[in-house]
Amino acid sequence: MSTRGHSIEIDATECIGCVDCCKACPTKAIRVKDSLAVVIPELCIDCGACIRACRYHAARALTTPTSDLKRFKHTVALPSLTLYAQFGKDVLPAQVLQGLTEIGFDSHYDLSWMCEMLGGATDAYLAECEGPWPKISVTCPAIVRLVQIRYPDMIPNLLPIESARELAAKLLRKKLGMRLGLAEDEIGVFFITPCSAIVNSIVAPVGLEQSYLDGALSISEVYGALRQAIKKPGKESPAEEEVSPSGLLWAMAGGEIAGMRNRNTMTVRGVRDVEYVFDHIEAGKFQSVDFIEAYICPDGCVSGQLVVEGRYAAQRNIQQLCNRLGTQSHVKEEKVRSMLREHFFDLEGQVKARSIRPIARDLRAAIARKREEQAVLDRLPKKDCAACGAPTCATLAEDVMRGNASVEDCVFVKLATLEQKLEQKKEG
């Protein structure tokens, strides 16, 4: 698999060069040049805001081509819990999972138990952890990337516990390998993803040398075939698969902390609120909170860009499924604690800061560049019209300072220059 910095692709034939994505990007990672949006890889956190904003469907997630499934002797579908919420309240997880084997996977795996276990592991970790507070969940990979880029001094706040999908894939690979007599690399584990951020977390994992997953297909890609398989008339419905109700809740914001014993927790939803809270954490606030689950999407995974069912209906579906399931649990706290002690849940590697190119090598030079930038900004209209291809006037000023744009890219500046020339001509 090739290494790449990010997993968003702009289709040049569909992109008309409007500035919707460029304005929507929370990290200002998109510029529009010659009627085409271009992603700056080092700034992109794969949150998918551009995919959501694009009216022309030109911004897409680079999911795994289905032909990749053929590389393996045995393929497993590991669906995001959000997949269970896509087909209305009457379709049960067992039907969804069975459907996955009917559309081409050799087997399937339910993630809800692993989520419930992770909740227990988080509780146990927090009880013994000595800060810095608050700890922040690493479930949403876009959050981890945002911390790496924008809040590097908050890296020690990230909970050093791996995501449920990676842990499940790791476990599965071992179990299946033994059961089927296959080498671990003969088994392909594919995540069915609600978002672009997870796609990238597999290609370019953080806190992990290499992902235990082999790729990701989007919920919207598999939806059509899966729906047909589920709704095929005259089909026997499978035995009800036991899923964990408290694990299921992880499909939506608030779900991660809902099953935890520790109640000194908080949920933060959507990129603006996340920035607001993280800015405050950086300023020393929220230290009395033990744990924060944060999602770049407004309602957690059910509101990813690659889903079909709307986020309100999806949340209702999850809730109703939980009501139906009651409060069953098979997770033993003591077992989880011993697995934590044996480091099963640990993030294997370090999360490193992804610093953006410094503007200069030393402080004096940096200040000189900053002044140049300010001088450019003083000439700009501060309307943030984005007609130049940068999302704001301040971003254009920075691009000019870095030598990546010209102040004449601004239509207002250009107009003023032309008028001036005309004036001079008249006088001359």
Added chain:
Amino acid sequence: MSEEVLYSEKFTIRGNDYERGGEVAARIKSVMKELGIAPDITRRLAIANFEAEMNVIMYADEAVLEFSVLPEAVRVVLEDRGQGIPNIELAMQEGWSTATPEMRRRGFGAGLGLPNIKRNSDEFAIESAVGVGTTLRYLIRLG
């Protein structure tokens, strides 16, 4: 002796302007990040600035905050017009910022984050005149 100021920026903070609370601290933090100042120094100054800014909003009429980058340090001078602090020693006591309701009723108002500002700076000075205002200076050394 004249000192060399590499960069400075002044901000006006108005009392009771809760709507813009934290804006100045956030702006200075982003400037420091852009200049490539070490994250721990940026973080410490951000914490101090946030406390200082909120103090003005909660207790003073108006203030001017001057942020300066010196060759060896970052410095903030904050001069406010306001009620002043009658007993600085008391306001500087650790734990004062998390004052109990009884302590709050003793006339000082709760939660001057002064100890927190001091803790996060390498040099800290305060002067205050009751009925006139308070001047804070704090500095964090680079590297």
